[in-house]
Amino acid sequence: MSRHRRQASIELLELMGVVQENGCRSESPESPSLPPLRPSLSYDYVLVGKVKDDKKKMKLQEAFIHKLKEKNLNIKRIEDDSLVFYGIQAPKEVFEKYRYLLRVSDACNWSEQQETVPLSTRIRIVHYILNHVVLDTKENLWALLNKGVFEAKFCLHERESQKDLTEKWARWTAIHKGQPIDNIRNYFGEKVALYFLWLGWYTLLLVPAAIVGIIVFLYGLAFFNTSPLIKEVCESETVMCPLCDKRCKVWQLSDTCLYAKVSLLFDNEGTVMFAMFMAVWATVFLEFWMRHRASYTCEWKVFDWCEEEEELILDIVSDPDCRPKEHKHSYLRSTAVLIMVTLMLLLIIGLAQGLVLFRVFTTVKLAEGKWDFLSDNANTVAMMLGAVIHFLTITVMTKVNKIVSQKLCAFEETQSFAAHERSFTIKMFTFQFFTLFSSLFYVAFFLGRINGHPGGYVRLSGKWRLEECHPSGCLTDLFIQMAIIMVLKQTFSNVVEFGGPWFNRWLRKHRTETLERTCSQRCHQNTNPGARMCDDCKLDDWLRNYRLNDVDSFSLFNEFLEMVIQFSFTTIFVAAFPLAPLLALINNVFEIRLDAIKMVSLERRLVPKKTNHIGVWTEVLQAIGVLAVIANGLVIGITSDFIPRLVYRYVYGPCANGTVTDVDCMAGYINSTLSVANMTDENIIKDFSRDQMVTHSGQIVFSCSYKDYRNNTDHSLTSQFWLILAVRFAFVILFEHVVVIFKFITAWFVPSVPLDVKNKRLIDKLDRLKEELRSSNV
Structure with missing residues (x-):
């Protein structure tokens, strides 16, 4: 330790009255005060x-x-x-x-x-x-x-600073203004300031993502009525097999004309490029965020701040005789926590399977119902109801996940609050992620692929058929799920997040307004400007703060969790929902002001915390970026019809031999994806009764089509299926490797710390060393 620092330490200990040498205080040259x-x-x-x-x-x-x-x-x-x-x-x-x-x-x-x-x-x-x-x-x-x-x-709360923040930031009329980050930092501390800095940066970077998503949507809209695929569906006379048992009857493929148009809006060639763009976008967002953060933390002089050392300093200030909290690790506790986390995840996955059972059961009941509209659209209605139930499950499980995460963290006996917060964040996000995405992963990668085929359907308890994909494609089901959950979650969260605190504040104000009015009257009677604030004035101010909504150490965590979950929705399954960035952008524009109004006017003041980063959330966002590459590659390669269309165009279609010029290359594609079930097959007769083989016009049919690549005689998989499957896996591997390479190049190309920040820190360190040298008189 340098002489200057040693002297400063001695003066500190003398101030605390705990250091003596040979019965008297040590004498040293006076350090700069x-x-x-x-x-x-x-x-x-x-x-x-x-x-x-x-x-x-x-x-x-x-x-x-x-x-x-x-x-x-x-x-x-x-x-x-x-x-x-x-x-x-x-x-x-x-x-x-x-x-x-x-x-x-x-x-x-x-x-x-x-x-x-x-x-x-x-x-x-x-x-x-x-x-x-x-x-x-x-x-x-x-x-x-x-x-x-x-x-x-x-x-x-500080009245003047609170008023200033309200004027500049925490009001709806300031929605078009930028955020006064320095003012937020001075009032709420670096931790809250970095949250709003991150949220503002995330919202800004959503603009190009939303624009590209709109372009992809418009690209699909441009071929809304002219696509040969849509024309083939809408003009088809193909009779399709019943989608459920008993009351469900055969139906016309042309009945799904509207759904086929909607599906093409999100399942087209532009979707592939958009998925690649969003995977790279996630990396660009994180790299530029770290640069953006570095600029502010350097300006705030907290770039080298250490959370552990800050806690040690506060320990000494609180108790000069404190002992360090030693780091501990128990393999037994860690194993127990791992087992309990695994059991919790299995429970959450089990709930997702419960949603599958709900949709299967609902489909059967709707199909057997009295209303023709519901019975004809039983699958779609069941999928929508399942999405609503999924949202309600998310709402309930959020509270359960929080309680379980807190219990597990308490069981771990972490060394510090910072370690406790990191552990809680990882557990809570993991539970929430599985709660939100387990059902979506099932819809994306398993729905319609494990349900069997006519004559060999997979049934639950040997009775109920597993649900199938929507007739227009599996991507439509994923889109419906994502749209409902994302819209409901953001709308409900914002209403509760703002309405709850506003109502609670009104209720507290109503209870204390009489006492506060009396205190205010007494306070204003004190006309001596030099007099010390009277007790009534203090009580008036304290009551004003008391009636606000309570906050705790995890209040900011809830805001981060909400936004990171939204980031997951925006990136992981964006191939199925290109408008997700647009919805996120619109939500975040209001979210910034909503959070600002809530923190400044509706809630008690958050304890200002010092930090120089957003904590473990950075690692969570990086993990989401990697998962987004994998998930989008699988969605395009497995869930969408992009690969089957590609194979048909170049292998099985009319343009495959390169000689046909007057026919659209995708002509006949829809029929190539269908297989035929004949009522002459005994197994088919077991699955479909003769009453189900009657069309809505009363015509009796003896065969029907279903979406699959199977032989019409023995229902074995055709060579076209295996070729498409091979191309699907090849595409997924190629897509992920190409995007990962782009991500690494982007991360390497964009330095995480700007050069001006590096130079400024270098100058600051040099000045400190020079001052240290001058102080030591060496």
Whole structure:
């Protein structure tokens, strides 16, 4: 350690009164002093309890306040009829210790070396001290809150800063303005600022993705009525096999004319290029985000900030006699957690299979119903109802997943809050991801491929047929699922996210408005501008904060989780839903202001946290980018009809030999994808009754078609099926390798840290070293 840092350390310990040599304080040359700290006139934190409570709770309440006073915290107690408010203010010595420790630490933050300690820093320090005070009964503040000893705890909003943020940012009329990131950082801390910085950057980068998605949609729309594939479906006289047992009858392929048109909007050649574009886009987004983040963290002087060292500093400030929390690892606990996580994932996958059973059962009941419209469209209606049930399942499982994740993290006994937060994030996101995407993966890659064929249908309990893909293609089912879930989830989330806090604030305001009006009247009667703020003015301000909605350490986590799940929807199955980036863009434009209004006006102030990154979310986003490449390759190669159409054009179609010029190359494609089931086959007779072989016009038919590549006599798979299957796998491998190469080239081409940031950090380090040398008098 340099002489300057060693001297600063000694002065700090002398200040704390814990260092002596040979019975006296050590003498050293005086180190450069920091600017003086001005005492704070406001309170940093407020605890709320009940005045008249049972004796046991009152005793614990008094014991906790006594512990705070032992740490030299200033306590202001103000009562009303039912509640007691404790205003907590830390003395300037606490902040002096914090600043000294910053100077001698490896992650020195010169932004803290200013004339006054900002309220955001004071709040962070006091919050840490409060949460690490332990009573003789081994109970901390969280335990007391759970017991009802205290009703609430919160830090205070600053009226002027709150008003300024509302004017510039947290209102709907500012939706066309940029975000004042520096103001957000000064008020809410770096952690919240980086969330809004990330959200703003994500929203900006969605613009090109949305534009390309619209172009792909318009490309499909341009051939809406002229495509030979659509013409072949709409003019077809082919009779198709019943889609279910008993009441379902044969139907005309032309009945799916509209669905075939809709399917072509999303299943065309442009979809392939769009999927490749989005896979590269995800990498570009992340690489440029890291550059964008680096610029701000360098400007905020937190580029080299270390979370672990910050926590050690706060430990010493809270308790000079603290002991380090040693890192521990238990293979037994890790194995137990892994087993429990696996069981939870199996439960979630089981719920997805429950949705499959629901759709199968619903299809049967709708087909046997009295309404012709529902019976004729039983598969589509069942798919839509399944999507709605899936959304309700997501809503319920979100709460279950959160509880399970918290229990597992508590069982792990992590070393610090940062480690606890990382562990919770990974578990919660994993559970949520499987909850949302298990059903979609089934629809994308298994639906219609394991249900068998006429004469050999796969049945549940030997009774109910497994569901099939939509007659216009499996991609249509995936599109329906994604559209319903994405629209419902974003709409419902925004309504609950804004409506819930607004209603709760109104309810709290209604309960406390009489007391607050009395306090305001008394406060305004104090006309002496130089007088110290009266108790009624303090209580007025504290009540205003008290009636806001509560927040906790995971409030920001919920915002991140919502956006990262949306990012997953936007990238993983974008080949099936090119308009997903557009919906995400529209949602995010409102999401930014909604979150801003909620944090500034509807909720209590979040504890300002320091950080220089978005944490483990970066790794999660990178994993999603890789999964997006795999999933989109599989969707195009396996789920869509892109490969079968390609094989038909160059191998089986009229243009295959290169001699036909007056016929469309895709003519006859639809018929080539169909196989025929004859009623002369005994196995077919078991699956279809004669009543089902009657058309809507009353004509009796003795054969019907179904979508598959099978021999019409023994129903074995044809050579065309095996060729298409081989090309599908070849395409998936080629697609993924090409896109991955593009991703690596993009990541290499775009430096994660801008050159001006590197140069600025180099100059800062050089200046610090020179100052260190001058201070040491070497």
